[in-house]
Amino acid sequence: MLKNMKRRLCRLLCLALLLCLPLPAYATGITVGGGTNAEQGGTGEEAAYQPSTLEERYGKPNRVKGLTLTLEEAEYIEGHALLTLKFRNRTRHAYQYGLPYFLEKRGTDGKWYAVPAGKGNYAWPMIEMGIEPGKRTEFKIDLQTSGFYVVPEPGEYRIAKVASRVGREGDKVLLTAEFTVEKEKTLYATEPVFFRTGPGTKYEALRELETGEACRLIAKNGKWMQVELADGRRGYVFAK
Numbered sequence: 001m002l003k004n005m006k007r008r009l010c011r012l013l014c015l016a017l018l019l020c021l022p023l024p025a026y027a028t029g030i031t032v033g034g035g036t037n038a039e040q041g042g043t044g045e046e047a048a049y050q051p052s053t054l055e056e057r058y059g060k061p062n063r064v065k066g067l068t069l070t071l072e073e074a075e076y077i078e079g080h081a082l083l084t085l086k087f088r089n090r091t092r093h094a095y096q097y098g099l100p101y102f103l104e105k106r107g108t109d110g111k112w113y114a115v116p117a118g119k120g121n122y123a124w125p126m127i128e129m130g131i132e133p134g135k136r137t138e139f140k141i142d143l144q145t146s147g148f149y150v151v152p153e154p155g156e157y158r159i160a161k162v163a164s165r166v167g168r169e170g171d172k173v174l175l176t177a178e179f180t181v182e183k184e185k186t187l188y189a190t191e192p193v194f195f196r197t198g199p200g201t202k203y204e205a206l207r208e209l210e211t212g213e214a215c216r217l218i219a220k221n222g223k224w225m226q227v228e229l230a231d232g233r234r235g236y237v238f239a240k
Helices: 002-020 054-058
Strands: 067-071 075-077 082-089 095-097 102-106 112-114 129-131 136-142 155-165 168-182 186-188 193-196 205-209 214-221 224-228 234-238
Touching (some): 067 168, 082 155, 082 168
Parallel strands (some): 075 168
Antiparallel strands (some): 067 082, 075 214, 102 112, 102 155, 186 214, 193 205, 214 224, 224 234
Protein backbone atom coordinates (compact mmCIF):
# COMPACT_ATOMS: atom_id res chain seq x y z
CA MET A 1 0.00 0.00 0.00
CA LEU A 2 2.84 2.39 0.89
CA LYS A 3 4.51 1.68 -2.45
CA ASN A 4 1.29 2.48 -4.33
CA MET A 5 0.85 5.74 -2.39
CA LYS A 6 4.40 6.84 -3.26
CA ARG A 7 3.78 6.03 -6.92
CA ARG A 8 0.56 8.10 -6.97
CA LEU A 9 2.22 11.05 -5.21
CA CYS A 10 5.03 10.96 -7.75
CA ARG A 11 2.54 11.06 -10.64
CA LEU A 12 0.64 13.96 -9.11
CA LEU A 13 3.87 15.91 -8.56
CA CYS A 14 4.96 15.36 -12.16
CA LEU A 15 1.58 16.47 -13.46
CA ALA A 16 1.61 19.62 -11.30
CA LEU A 17 5.06 20.56 -12.62
CA LEU A 18 3.92 20.05 -16.21
CA LEU A 19 0.90 22.29 -15.72
CA CYS A 20 3.03 25.08 -14.22
CA LEU A 21 5.88 25.03 -16.74
CA PRO A 22 5.90 25.48 -20.53
CA LEU A 23 6.41 22.23 -22.40
CA PRO A 24 9.78 21.88 -24.18
CA ALA A 25 10.46 19.78 -27.25
CA TYR A 26 11.12 16.10 -26.56
CA ALA A 27 12.58 13.57 -28.94
CA THR A 28 9.74 11.09 -28.47
CA GLY A 29 8.13 11.17 -31.91
CA ILE A 30 4.78 12.24 -30.43
CA THR A 31 3.84 15.76 -31.41
CA VAL A 32 1.99 18.24 -29.27
CA GLY A 33 -1.72 18.08 -29.94
CA GLY A 34 -1.78 14.30 -29.91
CA GLY A 35 -0.44 11.52 -32.08
CA THR A 36 2.31 11.41 -34.66
CA ASN A 37 2.31 13.56 -37.77
CA ALA A 38 0.96 10.62 -39.77
CA GLU A 39 -1.90 10.09 -37.31
CA GLN A 40 -3.10 13.68 -37.28
CA GLY A 41 -2.52 14.45 -40.94
CA GLY A 42 0.58 16.64 -40.75
CA THR A 43 1.37 19.98 -39.12
CA GLY A 44 -0.41 23.32 -39.09
CA GLU A 45 1.37 24.29 -42.32
CA GLU A 46 -0.93 22.01 -44.29
CA ALA A 47 -4.24 23.51 -45.33
CA ALA A 48 -6.28 20.37 -45.93
CA TYR A 49 -7.57 18.22 -43.07
CA GLN A 50 -6.98 14.49 -43.40
CA PRO A 51 -9.65 11.84 -42.70
CA SER A 52 -9.53 10.53 -39.13
CA THR A 53 -7.97 7.11 -38.59
CA LEU A 54 -8.73 6.86 -34.87
CA GLU A 55 -11.70 4.53 -35.13
CA GLU A 56 -9.81 2.28 -37.53
CA ARG A 57 -7.01 1.97 -34.97
CA TYR A 58 -8.95 1.85 -31.69
CA GLY A 59 -12.49 0.87 -32.60
CA LYS A 60 -15.81 2.57 -31.92
CA PRO A 61 -15.45 5.45 -29.42
CA ASN A 62 -16.81 5.19 -25.87
CA ARG A 63 -17.42 1.46 -26.26
CA VAL A 64 -16.58 0.52 -22.64
CA LYS A 65 -19.66 1.00 -20.48
CA GLY A 66 -18.85 3.09 -17.42
CA LEU A 67 -15.67 4.69 -18.81
CA THR A 68 -16.63 8.22 -19.89
CA LEU A 69 -15.07 11.44 -21.07
CA THR A 70 -17.36 14.48 -20.96
CA LEU A 71 -17.05 18.25 -21.37
CA GLU A 72 -18.23 20.70 -18.73
CA GLU A 73 -19.34 23.02 -21.55
CA ALA A 74 -20.31 21.77 -25.00
CA GLU A 75 -20.73 25.09 -26.85
CA TYR A 76 -17.98 27.67 -27.33
CA ILE A 77 -17.48 30.94 -29.17
CA GLU A 78 -14.83 31.47 -31.84
CA GLY A 79 -11.62 32.70 -30.24
CA HIS A 80 -12.45 31.23 -26.81
CA ALA A 81 -11.92 27.52 -26.25
CA LEU A 82 -10.75 26.52 -22.77
CA LEU A 83 -12.11 22.99 -22.44
CA THR A 84 -12.74 21.36 -19.06
CA LEU A 85 -12.89 17.58 -19.48
CA LYS A 86 -14.21 15.16 -16.88
CA PHE A 87 -12.91 11.59 -16.93
CA ARG A 88 -14.88 9.02 -14.93
CA ASN A 89 -14.28 5.31 -14.33
CA ARG A 90 -17.37 3.40 -13.22
CA THR A 91 -15.94 0.03 -14.30
CA ARG A 92 -14.35 -2.67 -12.13
CA HIS A 93 -10.93 -2.16 -13.70
CA ALA A 94 -8.17 0.45 -13.47
CA TYR A 95 -7.24 2.37 -16.62
CA GLN A 96 -4.26 4.49 -17.57
CA TYR A 97 -3.84 7.31 -20.08
CA GLY A 98 -1.24 9.82 -21.23
CA LEU A 99 -1.19 13.56 -21.87
CA PRO A 100 -1.70 13.50 -25.68
CA TYR A 101 -5.11 14.23 -27.15
CA PHE A 102 -6.61 14.58 -30.61
CA LEU A 103 -8.81 17.32 -32.06
CA GLU A 104 -11.11 16.48 -34.96
CA LYS A 105 -13.72 18.37 -36.97
CA ARG A 106 -16.89 16.96 -38.54
CA GLY A 107 -16.98 17.51 -42.29
CA THR A 108 -20.01 18.35 -44.41
CA ASP A 109 -20.16 14.63 -45.25
CA GLY A 110 -20.67 13.80 -41.57
CA LYS A 111 -17.26 12.15 -41.22
CA TRP A 112 -14.49 13.20 -38.82
CA TYR A 113 -11.28 14.87 -40.00
CA ALA A 114 -8.04 15.42 -38.04
CA VAL A 115 -7.29 19.05 -37.23
CA PRO A 116 -3.58 19.80 -37.79
CA ALA A 117 -1.57 20.77 -34.72
CA GLY A 118 0.24 24.09 -34.35
CA LYS A 119 3.56 24.82 -35.98
CA GLY A 120 6.81 23.74 -34.37
CA ASN A 121 8.55 20.51 -33.45
CA TYR A 122 6.87 20.08 -30.08
CA ALA A 123 6.26 16.78 -28.37
CA TRP A 124 4.49 15.32 -25.35
CA PRO A 125 6.50 13.93 -22.44
CA MET A 126 5.85 10.21 -22.02
CA ILE A 127 3.91 10.17 -18.75
CA GLU A 128 1.15 7.73 -17.83
CA MET A 129 -1.59 8.53 -15.31
CA GLY A 130 -4.08 6.12 -13.80
CA ILE A 131 -7.72 6.23 -12.82
CA GLU A 132 -8.96 3.61 -10.36
CA PRO A 133 -12.44 2.00 -10.38
CA GLY A 134 -15.09 4.35 -8.98
CA LYS A 135 -12.84 7.41 -9.34
CA ARG A 136 -13.07 10.52 -11.48
CA THR A 137 -10.75 13.34 -12.44
CA GLU A 138 -10.83 16.45 -14.57
CA PHE A 139 -8.32 18.44 -16.57
CA LYS A 140 -8.29 21.48 -18.83
CA ILE A 141 -7.19 21.89 -22.43
CA ASP A 142 -6.51 25.41 -23.68
CA LEU A 143 -6.68 25.48 -27.48
CA GLN A 144 -4.97 28.88 -27.47
CA THR A 145 -1.72 27.53 -25.99
CA SER A 146 1.27 28.03 -28.28
CA GLY A 147 2.34 24.82 -30.01
CA PHE A 148 -1.03 23.13 -29.51
CA TYR A 149 -4.06 23.29 -31.77
CA VAL A 150 -5.18 26.80 -32.64
CA VAL A 151 -8.61 28.00 -31.53
CA PRO A 152 -10.89 26.40 -34.12
CA GLU A 153 -13.23 28.18 -36.52
CA PRO A 154 -17.01 27.66 -36.23
CA GLY A 155 -18.10 24.05 -36.67
CA GLU A 156 -18.59 20.72 -34.91
CA TYR A 157 -15.59 19.19 -33.13
CA ARG A 158 -14.58 16.41 -30.82
CA ILE A 159 -11.72 15.89 -28.39
CA ALA A 160 -10.37 12.34 -28.29
CA LYS A 161 -8.09 10.52 -25.87
CA VAL A 162 -6.89 6.94 -25.71
CA ALA A 163 -6.91 4.90 -22.48
CA SER A 164 -5.76 1.35 -21.84
CA ARG A 165 -6.77 -1.14 -19.18
CA VAL A 166 -4.06 -1.67 -16.56
CA GLY A 167 -2.45 -5.04 -17.10
CA ARG A 168 -3.77 -5.15 -20.66
CA GLU A 169 -1.90 -2.34 -22.39
CA GLY A 170 -2.94 -3.75 -25.78
CA ASP A 171 -6.60 -3.25 -24.88
CA LYS A 172 -6.94 0.40 -25.86
CA VAL A 173 -10.17 2.39 -25.68
CA LEU A 174 -11.00 5.51 -27.69
CA LEU A 175 -12.83 8.16 -25.65
CA THR A 176 -14.41 11.21 -27.29
CA ALA A 177 -16.41 14.28 -26.24
CA GLU A 178 -18.11 16.48 -28.83
CA PHE A 179 -18.54 20.26 -28.81
CA THR A 180 -19.47 23.09 -31.17
CA VAL A 181 -17.84 26.42 -31.93
CA GLU A 182 -19.99 29.39 -33.02
CA LYS A 183 -19.24 32.92 -34.14
CA GLU A 184 -18.83 35.54 -31.43
CA LYS A 185 -22.08 36.99 -30.09
CA THR A 186 -23.01 40.11 -28.13
CA LEU A 187 -25.89 39.57 -25.72
CA TYR A 188 -28.10 42.06 -23.91
CA ALA A 189 -29.83 41.43 -20.60
CA THR A 190 -33.60 41.39 -21.09
CA GLU A 191 -34.07 41.82 -17.33
CA PRO A 192 -31.80 42.21 -14.27
CA VAL A 193 -29.68 39.08 -13.85
CA PHE A 194 -26.96 38.08 -11.37
CA PHE A 195 -23.37 37.82 -12.64
CA ARG A 196 -21.86 34.85 -10.75
CA THR A 197 -18.46 33.22 -10.30
CA GLY A 198 -19.74 29.84 -11.51
CA PRO A 199 -22.63 28.11 -13.34
CA GLY A 200 -25.16 27.81 -10.52
CA THR A 201 -26.97 29.66 -7.74
CA LYS A 202 -24.53 28.23 -5.18
CA TYR A 203 -21.79 30.46 -6.64
CA GLU A 204 -21.21 34.00 -5.41
CA ALA A 205 -23.06 36.81 -7.19
CA LEU A 206 -20.49 39.51 -7.96
CA ARG A 207 -23.03 42.03 -9.21
CA GLU A 208 -26.33 42.35 -11.04
CA LEU A 209 -26.46 43.15 -14.74
CA GLU A 210 -28.98 45.86 -15.59
CA THR A 211 -31.66 45.51 -18.27
CA GLY A 212 -30.08 46.28 -21.66
CA GLU A 213 -26.50 45.83 -20.44
CA ALA A 214 -24.24 44.17 -23.04
CA CYS A 215 -21.85 41.26 -22.60
CA ARG A 216 -19.97 38.86 -24.88
CA LEU A 217 -20.90 35.18 -24.93
CA ILE A 218 -17.90 32.90 -24.26
CA ALA A 219 -19.43 29.46 -23.72
CA LYS A 220 -22.65 27.68 -22.78
CA ASN A 221 -23.05 25.28 -19.89
CA GLY A 222 -26.57 23.89 -19.94
CA LYS A 223 -28.88 26.54 -18.48
CA TRP A 224 -25.90 28.82 -17.78
CA MET A 225 -23.69 30.93 -20.02
CA GLN A 226 -20.14 32.14 -19.46
CA VAL A 227 -19.90 35.80 -20.50
CA GLU A 228 -17.36 38.60 -20.57
CA LEU A 229 -18.30 42.09 -19.42
CA ALA A 230 -17.10 45.37 -20.90
CA ASP A 231 -14.43 45.62 -18.15
CA GLY A 232 -12.98 42.22 -19.12
CA ARG A 233 -14.32 40.24 -16.16
CA ARG A 234 -15.68 36.77 -16.91
CA GLY A 235 -18.46 35.01 -15.07
CA TYR A 236 -21.75 33.20 -15.48
CA VAL A 237 -25.37 34.27 -15.94
CA PHE A 238 -28.58 32.29 -16.17
CA ALA A 239 -29.24 31.77 -19.89
CA LYS A 240 -32.98 32.40 -19.84
